[in-house]
Amino acid sequence: MKSAVYRGVGKLSMEYKPIPKAGLNEVVIRTTSTTVCGTDIHILHGEHWVEDGRIMGHEHVGIVHEVGEGLEGITVGDRVMCSSNTPCGTCFYCQKGMAAQCVGPDGKQGPGGWILGNTIEGTHAEYFKMPYPNYNLTKIPDDVSDEEVLMICDIGSTGIAAAEKANIQIGDVVVVYACGPVGLCAIAGARLKGAGLIIGVDADPARMEIAKKMGADIVLNFKTINVIEEIFRLTDGRGADVAIEALGKQETFENCLRSIRRGGTVSSVGIYSGHLHIPIETFAGGMGDHKIVTTLCPGGRERMLQLIQLVKTHRITLESMVTHRYHFDDILEAYDTFEHQKDGVIKTMINF
Amino acid sequence: MKSAVYRGVGKLSMEYKPIPKAGLNEVVIRTTSTTVCGTDIHILHGEHWVEDGRIMGHEHVGIVHEVGEGLEGITVGDRVMCSSNTPCGTCFYCQKGMAAQCVGPDGKQGPGGWILGNTIEGTHAEYFKMPYPNYNLTKIPDDVSDEEVLMICDIGSTGIAAAEKANIQIGDVVVVYACGPVGLCAIAGARLKGAGLIIGVDADPARMEIAKKMGADIVLNFKTINVIEEIFRLTDGRGADVAIEALGKQETFENCLRSIRRGGTVSSVGIYSGHLHIPIETFAGGMGDHKIVTTLCPGGRERMLQLIQLVKTHRITLESMVTHRYHFDDILEAYDTFEHQKDGVIKTMINF
Amino acid sequence: MKSAVYRGVGKLSMEYKPIPKAGLNEVVIRTTSTTVCGTDIHILHGEHWVEDGRIMGHEHVGIVHEVGEGLEGITVGDRVMCSSNTPCGTCFYCQKGMAAQCVGPDGKQGPGGWILGNTIEGTHAEYFKMPYPNYNLTKIPDDVSDEEVLMICDIGSTGIAAAEKANIQIGDVVVVYACGPVGLCAIAGARLKGAGLIIGVDADPARMEIAKKMGADIVLNFKTINVIEEIFRLTDGRGADVAIEALGKQETFENCLRSIRRGGTVSSVGIYSGHLHIPIETFAGGMGDHKIVTTLCPGGRERMLQLIQLVKTHRITLESMVTHRYHFDDILEAYDTFEHQKDGVIKTMINF
Amino acid sequence: MKSAVYRGVGKLSMEYKPIPKAGLNEVVIRTTSTTVCGTDIHILHGEHWVEDGRIMGHEHVGIVHEVGEGLEGITVGDRVMCSSNTPCGTCFYCQKGMAAQCVGPDGKQGPGGWILGNTIEGTHAEYFKMPYPNYNLTKIPDDVSDEEVLMICDIGSTGIAAAEKANIQIGDVVVVYACGPVGLCAIAGARLKGAGLIIGVDADPARMEIAKKMGADIVLNFKTINVIEEIFRLTDGRGADVAIEALGKQETFENCLRSIRRGGTVSSVGIYSGHLHIPIETFAGGMGDHKIVTTLCPGGRERMLQLIQLVKTHRITLESMVTHRYHFDDILEAYDTFEHQKDGVIKTMINF
Known part of the structure; x- marks a missing residue:
């Protein structure tokens, strides 16, 4: 064969x-x-x-x-x-x-x-x-x-699981970094779980377009906007309830941490090939009731x-x-x- | 005033x-x-x-x-x-x-x-x-x-809570008895929670129509069809994952119990004015891992x-x-x- | 053989x-x-x-x-x-x-x-x-x-599962009807789950004695005391957080419902051979956020x-x-x- | 005053x-x-x-x-x-x-x-x-x-919450780093939650002694033993179900990650004053279904x-x-x- x-x-x-x-x-x-x-x-x-x-x-x-x-x-x-x-x-x-x-x-x-x-x-x-x-x-x-x-x-089972493991509640604000195939499925998953505002992050116009078809309400272009600031603006200064990491890079992992509110969840389905770093200021010194969860398909x-x-x-x-x-x-x-x-x-x- | x-x-x-x-x-x-x-x-x-x-x-x-x-x-x-x-x-x-x-x-x-x-x-x-x-x-x-x-x-908070308390998983089969205002909101709630098949039950044509607008995939007319049989037919003989009681009557409560599979959940938001009865055959003699949950707005x-x-x-x-x-x-x-x-x-x- | x-x-x-x-x-x-x-x-x-x-x-x-x-x-x-x-x-x-x-x-x-x-x-x-x-x-x-x-x-797996499925929180008040082998294991399970007060109910002196060894703080003899009244007295009029049914009779099932507070849980591991009845007054007309769960080993x-x-x-x-x-x-x-x-x-x- | x-x-x-x-x-x-x-x-x-x-x-x-x-x-x-x-x-x-x-x-x-x-x-x-x-x-x-x-x-509410947030299941193997006041309360919490084997880690003899009184089955002295190796030995090579961080240092945080199995949980109640680092090998490249949760009192x-x-x-x-x-x-x-x-x-x- x-x-x-x-x-x-x-x-x-x-x-x-x-x-x-x-x-x-x-x-x-x-x-x-x-x-x-x-x-x-x-x-x-x-x-x-x-x-x-x-x-x-x-x-x-x-x-x-x-x-x-x-x-x-x-x-x-x-x-x-x-x-x-x-x-x-x-x-x-x-x-x-x-x-x-x-x-x-x-x-x-x-x-x-x-x-x-x-x-x-x-x-x-x-x-x-x-x-x-x-x-x-x-x-x-x-x-x-x-x-x-x-x-x-x-990718479907994985991306949707990212939303499930994040324990998204109906109405939640969910940010997805980034809008590759797994991220797009995570957007679909966030929609399935009843998220009230889904924010995709990417810079590729084709991906940004399809992110909306998959269920994103807003897609932020990280090349033209300060994504973290925009997320806090959109959430009245509180931060997102959930951030989904779907790329597998330190930068997006860290931005997930920076995007969430106290008590929020980072749900990671990216595959990392290097060490990860948690800046102290993203973690409230361990006192923020933050959660980080990872999921395999x-x-x-x-x-x-x-x-x-x-x-x-x-x-x-x-x-x-x-x-x-x-x-x-x-x-x-x-x-x-x-x-x-x-x-x-x-x-x-x-x-x- | x-x-x-x-x-x-x-x-x-x-x-x-x-x-x-x-x-x-x-x-x-x-x-x-x-x-x-x-x-x-x-x-x-x-x-x-x-x-x-x-x-x-x-x-x-x-x-x-x-x-x-x-x-x-x-x-x-x-x-x-x-x-x-x-x-x-x-x-x-x-x-x-x-x-x-x-x-x-x-x-x-x-x-x-x-x-x-x-x-x-x-x-x-x-x-x-x-x-x-x-x-x-x-x-x-x-x-x-x-x-x-x-x-x-x-009714919105209540009906949606019926779906939340039922702990609906994405893809679940959910039956809603009946399609009055709270039932319609429960249908919307089931949709928000990612149910994969939502079955409304009613006999009023206007309600049946709006049930579809609110998210039901199928609406069964209990006057013209054997609802329980149809639910088992639609689920390959297993029964629904979740049944939502949104009327407050013995008949619908009992039909909820009859509709679910082993390990399934009856989520009740109806307001009852009489005693309730659990027929033994709907309850697997207590060995079916069934759940009954009730919810106030x-x-x-x-x-x-x-x-x-x-x-x-x-x-x-x-x-x-x-x-x-x-x-x-x-x-x-x-x-x-x-x-x-x-x-x-x-x-x-x-x-x- | x-x-x-x-x-x-x-x-x-x-x-x-x-x-x-x-x-x-x-x-x-x-x-x-x-x-x-x-x-x-x-x-x-x-x-x-x-x-x-x-x-x-x-x-x-x-x-x-x-x-x-x-x-x-x-x-x-x-x-x-x-x-x-x-x-x-x-x-x-x-x-x-x-x-x-x-x-x-x-x-x-x-x-x-x-x-x-x-x-x-x-x-x-x-x-x-x-x-x-x-x-x-x-x-x-x-x-x-x-x-x-x-x-x-x-009986060990079943009784302990009764406590697990009831989702007992540490400090909870848990009542167990009755203190036969499964009930005794449920008492052990309630202890494992961190219950703060465990109340056994039985009338047999030997069982009442062993219930204490298995972890009950108090064992009430239903022949000599009004159990429901005593439970409400012990809980400042609120009722127990959880009641476990380990006998499989209407009487104990019903007493479980009568024993719990609003938002409380009846966890049933009894095997019933007849229909069950939920008196309206034990169920807050469906508005009490009550839960009933059943469990098989x-x-x-x-x-x-x-x-x-x-x-x-x-x-x-x-x-x-x-x-x-x-x-x-x-x-x-x-x-x-x-x-x-x-x-x-x-x-x-x-x-x- | x-x-x-x-x-x-x-x-x-x-x-x-x-x-x-x-x-x-x-x-x-x-x-x-x-x-x-x-x-x-x-x-x-x-x-x-x-x-x-x-x-x-x-x-x-x-x-x-x-x-x-x-x-x-x-x-x-x-x-x-x-x-x-x-x-x-x-x-x-x-x-x-x-x-x-x-x-x-x-x-x-x-x-x-x-x-x-x-x-x-x-x-x-x-x-x-x-x-x-x-x-x-x-x-x-x-x-x-x-x-x-x-x-x-x-410290009581915090340490016990470390065990609660870790979602310890009865029978779980739980490691607690370290046995200061909060860690000791976490040990008590693990016991309350039904952990089946509780392993304290410290080097101070007085703390090691009291850790046993609070509920630890074993206390490992990190100065005289390779703690990670011992945990894997005690768990047939699988790792602990839960590790609790109760000190607030990179070393203990990292050892928590190294101590748990796939799908395990690090529950952190330490207060950190510096950045944290997740070595890639402790995190299965993000594919280990690991969880990290933090808790404030x-x-x-x-x-x-x-x-x-x-x-x-x-x-x-x-x-x-x-x-x-x-x-x-x-x-x-x-x-x-x-x-x-x-x-x-x-x-x-x-x-x-």
Whole structure:
């Protein structure tokens, strides 16, 4: 099968690999759609290590190709998906309601439940094995398109979780730094949670535009305005109730802290590659009842079905983030476009 | 001042009473808008006792007419409102985060923090005293109309609280029995909380229509369909995650219990005038991890501001429930229309 | 193997059955300790239906006897246990954090995750199969005795969960109706949750005595005192914050409602065999911000380990409830003693 | 009246000031007990600015000396106290359930609700005015001594809140850095919340000893053991569920992060005087579902009564921290002892 394979930092090649075989309790999926995600770029840049030869990719839709022994209720031909984070269902974390931190049945996997396109072969190939199908395999209703659900695998589940973990109350003022794919989903999440004023922060006009479509009431251009001052102006000097970090940089993390009121929450879903710094004046010397929470993409079949329900009733329309479409044969070009943020790209969709 | 006065069960009369005077820590409001609420009808029917001669009414908007000694930051001419539930801010319940159950500074008021138009004179008069203004007086922003905020005093705050107390998770299936004013606000609340499928239940075509405008995906007519069966059909045999009781009858309370899945929640904001019955088969013999929660209208300035924020960004449009408008001189007619549910009335607005 | 077998209402017989064989993903346990639990008596009385010929029993400690294919990390000879409630780990309820309501991988089991000694053979036999061992099999540390952990399988987990689900805050006043085994564990749970005043209610002197050992500050004898009046006297006329129903009768359910303050919680772990009635005056007409929650025994390996941790540091000493010990050969006598509450029995322990 | 007065960094003098007079809604208390608290030392060291001439002190018990107009239910001679944090009851924060961050009725006070001995005269004097008595004045039951309740004003409420805000679940492993007065109260709080293993960290033998009395199962001496390694050893390599920072230093903050598992919580009640640093390796690059929460002392009458309930039933025995007693005339000596941690001092009690 054709596969996009990681060959060391900055190197990606299209290669042929054998189609995987479904063993005991295993299922093989024929990929019908996938994406290039920010995490794939992190890998390509060497910011997240994967083994040489790894097939990357985790957002996907597919068709069941082969069902191994021991599995019931799964049929060849079923249109299915799973989250990028594929919990085992039995480990400490899975039993304790923190399945995103799954360490596998033997406790040695991870850390963190994201293995697809990371420690095992991913979805940038014509076929892939879905981990722990009893927990993760999700049948997609006929009245929902690939495009509509493709991004709930990862950025949708993650961005919306940023809003959920922040414990947004209806009417809250929420600031989202920044309006990349995860930030846009966090905006959608803030809207779902009933935020009363949603403020996006970015400088890219295309992203600022789509941020409004996803639910932002206001989008501030940090190149032309003092964002912190504006947030305090908009909140009568008090600060936002919640700030969401969706970039993974010290600057945005720090601005989140500067944006919130006493008792406010910074909800972070950015992936950081360096140390973080909390300036004393942003933290009230520890006396501000501040909260900082971080979240890894929640997965599992029921998480996917929860989000699919929102797709079905048009509460979320993540497909509006797709700016570019490619055939899988051209996935290296899709990588290039996304990596270098060419042509106003927000999200690419890869078809097979 | 002209006042609509309760004169015993079924009797209401327009009378003249003296304009109240603002004493220490008191403020007098000139009423500019009010409504007839379901609770007023309960009083009229003798289902909730108030003293003979009481001015009823609690949903309102007004203008500060007189400010007593001891109050700062309140100016004659301010356009203001408060909730129908007016917590004192200092009692056990207020300090414990259950201000709706306020018993007053001396612990003897109530029970329950609703006193306006109940144990003290209400808003069906040209002027009224607002209780505990430091906690309750809420200035209304200029860009928000009377009509837009009028119903957050009571039915808006209550109905939305039904959704909040139910702890609706994004994507949840929520059923609302029935689609009167509070039920309609509960539908709006379910939408605010991110419900993935909202099912209204009623039989009145006008209410069914407006239920959709307020956010219901489906409205079931209990006269033409087996509602419980349909809910189980819509949820693949599992039942709803949450059922909201917004009528106050055994039948709807029981149907709520019959509608939910194991581990589901019945959130009740109906006002009952009789005993309630839990059929054993609706309760899994106590082993179903069911929850039943009841809620009294949350009040206080910050609750009002929270809801006004939602009005400002058009998250809620409660004014679409206003089907009838009257001048205060005709309030007896408004009562009659609302009491007898004439002419497709949902909510009446009374202007001065 | 010797087995105590249900043979219709009121009938129990000691019979020989074949030792079960461990199939794929299965494990067979040799029982070393078990108990007679209240639920076993419910079965015997025909209040809970099980199939003729069923081996009852669910509280237990044992030794791994045979390990089927597909399981790793489990060794013959391991000293182990599981909860009476044995979630599958993958169904809707398991993924949603309500594993006690597990319906099994195919969604058809249950309802409710208690199958051991109910829909499958139980622990009143020399050997039994443990359901879903990957999720449930719990290795017991050497420094903890059978007796110390035996009752966390069911009544310990259930009673403590009654306190957890009630969301007891430190300092709360908690009333527990009544002081049978589950109620005693609820008292221990209330203590664990930091309740500031724990009031047990019973009339049996032995139970009243042990209630104090388990953590009750006061135990009221309902035969000699007006319990509701006394609770209001002890709480300065306000009522308890939480009342726990641990008997499963209308009378105690109703007394729970009568015991709590506005905004208080009734946490029910009794098993009811009839309809329930909520007198209007106990419910503030639905306006009291009351909560009623019900709980089924939480299971799973991590739940067991959580409770074993409490055993290890002597936070709970459930073994003090054991008043009677029998050899398995005499289990019919143990049933008789427990069923008829002879000889001040609280809890029986059966050894093999 | 005799008063201990701040006269610039490092300077404290005993002076005579006039006894305050009770104005409208004010009450004057005659101090009967007070303490020297860590915050007083921060002030003395110039780490927290107060105005020259300020009377410090906030932990106290006293007798009502004079009651101003407008207050009901308060009588000269009542034995009373309030928290060091004295919410107004009406501001945004008070209404939103975050009263510790009270900004006063005009929104300009603070930030943070601690004003006693900070922006207004404190309790290191024979008399003091209690702020917002309707919200804060707490009558002390006769069967409770000054000594037993003295420290719930501040360190007790704060330390216990550290455990509450960490959302400790029963059975959790909790580490407390370090075992000064607040850390000792956090240990008591962890015990109240049902922690299954409580690990104190300190190097002072007297503190290590009392940490056990307050509820620690183990106390690690950071001078003789690698604390992080030991925590991982004690938790089978997983890390603690919760770490409480009770010192206010980068080192302990960082060690808290290093001590917790994925999905764990750092609950911080230390007061920091410098920037904080989060090493990337302690934070899983933002993907660990970590939480950091900070807490300021919760105040108000109902908070005090909640803690007094725990004193009454001997759930907490904070008086065991009192190692030194002084007459108020010798308060400068008490400061000296506490400031320089002489003579194994943990907590000083000052009598009048």
